[in-house]
Amino acid sequence: LFADDTQPLPMNWQASGRNPTVFIDHAARRTTLIDPRLPAPTVDRKRGRSAPPARRQNLDKNGNLLDLASRTAEIALLVEERLPELAPKIRKKLRLIERLGAVALARLANDVDLITAISILDSDDPAGSSEFEEKLNHFYASLHRSGYGKGPQKVK
Incomplete structure (x- = not known):
């Protein structure tokens, strides 16, 4: 050359x-x-027939392995409890993800119903929210005891 x-x-x-x-x-x-x-020499790697190509792993933005396909049953149960009106549509999409894997996940990446179902899985459990509600009620009670409250005549 x-x-x-x-x-x-x-x-x-x-x-x-x-x-x-x-x-x-x-x-x-x-x-x-x-x-x-001079043109840089290109390395022409020939793959042997003994090993298949490495599969691309689905990683989230923190580098953790996403394994949504194995959690589809858990998502389906949560959707049945919390969103019964959307459950049939979401179950159908979850079955598609179980069968096709990353291809179906890429196709359904912007699906609002599926995103809602996954966010239910990722959301905090109801026990944590009841603790917050207790603290909030305690705060309102302390405001009421101090003379603050709702209504025009309750303002200090």
Whole structure:
């Protein structure tokens, strides 16, 4: 292979001399007789027939492995309890994810019903929300004892 003399030298490179031409790399502070415009050798990897290609793992933004296909039964149960009107549609989509895996998940990535079902799975359990409600009720009671409350005549 030969270098294309019509192309400019890469940034921070300089050619000096005629015979032989010396190429100076100002960034790395080195000289060479090899033209930097030579095409880079490409590594042609041939895969053997013994091993299949590695499957792409579905990772979330934190790098954790997503395994939604194994949790479809759990999602279906939660949807039955909390969203009975959407349950048949969501069960159908969950079965599709079980069968086709990542392909179906990619196709249904923007499906509102499925996103709602998954968010139910990820949401806090009701026990945590009742603790919050207790704290909120205690706060309102302390406000009421202090003389603050609802209505125009209750404001201090």
